[in-house]
Amino acid sequence: MILGAGTAGTMMANHLARKIDHKNWNITIIDEHKTHYYQPGFLFIPFGTYSEKDVIKKKADFIPKKVEYISEKIEKIEPQANTIKLENGNSIEYNILIVATGCKIVPDEIDGLTDVSIWHKDAFDFYTFEGAMALQKKFENFKGGKLVIHIAEMPIKCPVAPLEFAFLADSFFTKKGIRNDIELIYATPLSGAFTKQNCSTVLGHLLSEKNIKLIPDFNIESVDSNSKKMISFDGKEIDFDCLATIPTNMGDELIENSDMGDELNFIPTDKHTLQSKDHDNIFVIGDATDLPSSKAGSVAHFQAEILTHNVMNFIKNKPLKPDFDGHANCFIESGFGKAFLIDFNYDVEPVEGKFPFPIIGPMSLLKESRLNHFGKMAFKHIYWNVLLRGLPMPGIPTQMKTWGKKL
Ligand SMILES: Cc1cc2nc3c(=O)[nH]c(=O)nc-3n(C[C@H](O)[C@H](O)[C@H](O)COP(=O)(O)OP(=O)(O)OC[C@H]3O[C@@H](n4cnc5c(N)ncnc54)[C@H](O)[C@@H]3O)c2cc1C
Structure with missing residues (x-):
């Protein structure tokens, strides 16, 4: 069952x-x-x-x-x-x-966040279909102000998604010609941009290059819906005109x-x-x-x-195989039609190299490229037609391969 x-x-x-x-x-x-x-x-x-x-x-x-x-x-x-x-x-x-x-988001874990005066009006999630659609409407008419991207607590599903959201927002509002009217802030409970150190360094630089202000170590306690402010347990405050938050994720x-x-x-x-x-x-x-x-x-x-x-x-009453090594690979959209790709497992941090095949790639790891972006966009078709149906994906190993990577 x-x-x-x-x-x-x-x-x-x-x-x-x-x-x-x-x-x-x-x-x-x-x-x-x-x-x-x-x-x-x-x-x-x-x-x-x-x-x-x-x-x-x-x-x-x-x-x-x-x-x-x-x-x-x-x-x-x-x-x-x-x-x-x-x-x-x-x-x-x-x-x-x-x-x-x-697992799913539980926005009610944060006092004040789901207050009817702001939820899906000025404070949004994009981890549900309804939240993402409401945010699309908001962005259609958003002319300027403070846009805060926020993670409540770890773990969350797809931990790179909030960073991707920040990079895509920068790209979206630049193309709309109103980027200078928007202050972008990335508030996280982590002490850097991401959970993995190598990645955090690379992506942290990208945040500052794109003029997205990183606020680390922000542990949210509540939202004041009247003054549109997030308040942390240690009394720090972040105000917003539009909040895109990833609330607590729970089973x-x-x-x-x-x-x-x-x-x-x-x-x-x-x-x-x-x-x-x-x-x-x-x-x-x-x-x-x-x-x-x-x-x-x-x-x-x-x-x-x-x-x-x-x-x-x-x-068949045979012993179980201890074969899962924590292998993950994720595309990270970085805006303007480019993306990163990372490959890691329980023991090996994301490293530079080529994927899926050593040396020939064709995709680059921990580097920004247009090809990686095409990979991310192709993932939708692979998901519906191959992945969900449990069909083999040639060249993508179940366990992480380290050959040809700069460990
Ligand atoms: C914004 C966003 C971006 C993401 N980007 C990526 C990405 O780029 N790459 C990537 O690999 N992953 C990404 N993910 C993560 C990926 O979607 C999830 O990790 C994946 O769907 C997990 O699969 P799952 O089967 O464990 O859970 P789900 O796919 O969420 O399925 C759980 C199922 O259980 C059902 N269920 C739960 N409780 C009950 C109940 N009590 N009774 C009956 N049914 C129940 C639910 O209805 C649901 O259908 C992203 C996720 C989000 C939200």
């Missing part, structure tokens, strides 16, 4: 449907929403590059025919009874459970109901096998884990390949 038909759950359904013995096993996947969102596309909506048609498709179109698909909200997992409970009151038993319920409340998660509802997971730390017949994948890897679709893709082997091994 797979809980969640987002990026990771859909990939698992496709992989397992090809591998499993359908005479002895049934695969069921459950999700409360009928719509599949291409979340990386939300980044481009505020700037008018993408619209609804780029980011929305029907979930059912990606679930293989041999998999039973239930469209219901899951209320609770009862691991002792190997049962899940649905909101409609039904209970379903499982032999093996894969939790792929992801679904079903994890809390099931008493299976940490304080942010992330599930303790073995960092190499993806087995739950508490229950042998439960596996966790994607943003729902508590792993120190990035919460990203690329990571879910690598995890899905490894988890498919491990679920098959578990069925």
Whole structure:
């Protein structure tokens, strides 16, 4: 049984449907929403590059025919009874459970942020379709003032997305001819631009080159909706005319109901096998884990390949393979039709080199290029047609390769 038909759950359904013995096993996947969102596309909506048609498709179109698909909200997992409970009151038993319920923003965690006078009027998220669309409307008429890009706390999914948003905003308002009328501020709880040191140095320089002011170590306590100010726990204040914030990211409340998660509802997971730390017949994948890897679709893709082997091994009573190395690769849009590409894992920081093939590339790592930007834009087609369907991606290794990289 797979809980969640987002990026990771859909990939698992496709992989397992090809591998499993359908005479002895049934695969069921459950999700409360009928719509599949291409979340990386939300980044481009505020700037008018993408619209609804780029980011929305029907979930059912990606679930293989041999998999039973239930469209219901899951209320609770009862691991002792190997049962899940649905909101409609039904209970379903499982032999093996894969939790792929992801994570979502919880703006109510910040006092004052969702006050009706400012939420989706002057303070926005772009991590939901609704938030990104509201911000697109705001930017259409935004003539000038202080635009603050803000992260509430880590971890967040796609940790590079707020930086990309800042670079794209610089590019967007420059092209509109009003960049000089807009003060861009990047406020983060981190002590630099990014979580990884090498990257933080490169991207920190880029922020200052583009005249985007970095405010590090800003730990938000509340928002004053009357004076449009963010206030930190140590009394610092940042005022804004328009706020693009990434509120606290948390796993679904079903994890809390099931008493299976940490304080942010992330599930303790073995960092190499993806087995739950508490229950042998439960596996966790994607943003729902508590792993120190990035919460990203690329990571879910690598995890899905490894988890498919491990679920098959578990069925055959064979030992699990500790093969997940935290591998992630992410494009970072830097504006004006260019992007960076980073490749890293649990142990190796993003480094310079070529990707996917050593020496010949053709893409450059930790360097800005037009080709990287085309790679990012092509990712949408790869996502819908290859990645979600669990099809092989030639040349993209599941584990990070260090050959040809400047370690
Ligand atoms: C703005 C933005 C930009 C991004 N950019 C990139 C990028 O460039 N590259 C990249 O690799 N990644 C990117 N990501 C991250 C990527 O989208 C996620 O990491 C990925 O979707 C995680 O997959 P998942 O399956 O774990 O979670 P999701 O895809 O979020 O799926 C979780 C599913 O579980 C379902 N669910 C949850 N709780 C319940 C319940 N109680 N009952 C029933 N169903 C439930 C949800 O409806 C959902 O369908 C970006 C994300 C955002 C928001």
